[in-house]
Amino acid sequence: MEYDVIIIGAGPAGISASLYTIRANKKTLVLYEEKSSLEKTDKIENYYGFSNGISGKELYKSGIEQARNLGVDVNKEETIKIEMASNSNLNNNYRFMVKTSQNTYKSKVVILATGNKKNRPKIRGIEKFEGKGVSYCAICDGFFYKDKEVAVIGSGDYAISETNDLINVVKGITVLTNGEKEPDFRADNVKIETRGIKEIVRR
Numbered sequence: 001m002e003y004d005v006i007i008i009g010a011g012p013a014g015i016s017a018s019l020y021t022i023r024a025n026k027k028t029l030v031l032y033e034e035k036s037s038l039e040k041t042d043k044i045e046n047y048y049g050f051s052n053g054i055s056g057k058e059l060y061k062s063g064i065e066q067a068r069n070l071g072v073d074v075n076k077e078e079t080i081k082i083e084m085a086s087n088s089n090l091n092n093n094y095r096f097m098v099k100t101s102q103n104t105y106k107s108k109v110v111i112l113a114t115g116n117k118k119n120r121p122k123i124r125g126i127e128k129f130e131g132k133g134v135s136y137c138a139i140c141d142g143f144f145y146k147d148k149e150v151a152v153i154g155s156g157d158y159a160i161s162e163t164n165d166l167i168n169v170v171k172g173i174t175v176l177t178n179g180e181k182e183p184d185f186r187a188d189n190v191k192i193e194t195r196g197i198k199e200i201v202r203r
Helices: 012-023 056-069 138-145 157-166
Strands: 002-008 028-032 073-076 079-084 096-100 104-112 149-153 172-176 190-193
Touching: 002 012, 002 096, 012 028, 012 056, 056 073, 138 157, 149 157, 157 172
Parallel strands: 002 028, 002 104, 028 073, 149 172, 172 190
Antiparallel strands: 079 096, 096 104
8 A cells, every 4th residue: 555645643743744744635644553642631721722622532533533534544553664665666756664563555755743752750640640630741731720739740950840830820839859859949839848759649
């Protein structure tokens, strides 16, 4: 099977790319295998066009349906290997061979839109509450915790940057260094706790 463009990943980046390539009259295939981290997001309110917000799961599903409705092939197949095509195929501009668990495809272009893995702390319970109280973006999700007590895990520059983004939004912040050295940072509504974190549970 031959395509002008093969996109690996069906998250917002991959699907958005496919909408442009298919409208440019390029035969397009999107391949995906794992669930997107977007599906774990309970509610998105900072995305244009949804007056009452939308869940990440709905947005993810809607994007795939939109691509398919425009003529993009979207297949749930694990990509195993991407390699250069043989010299005979190069003459036809099909430069890449994309092998999945089920098929082999030829393509002129391959776009990688696989996102990146979260640098998740090794704390029991943290994955269970992702999108349900555990967030990785203060600017994105800080509004949901307006006037509430929150915690920021970390002690480096990124943790302090996230803390600064929350200071004027939330009631109070506890920076949990998880056993690391206390950062050189002070603010009226910020406390520092250096003890290790054993587990995250619902109160």
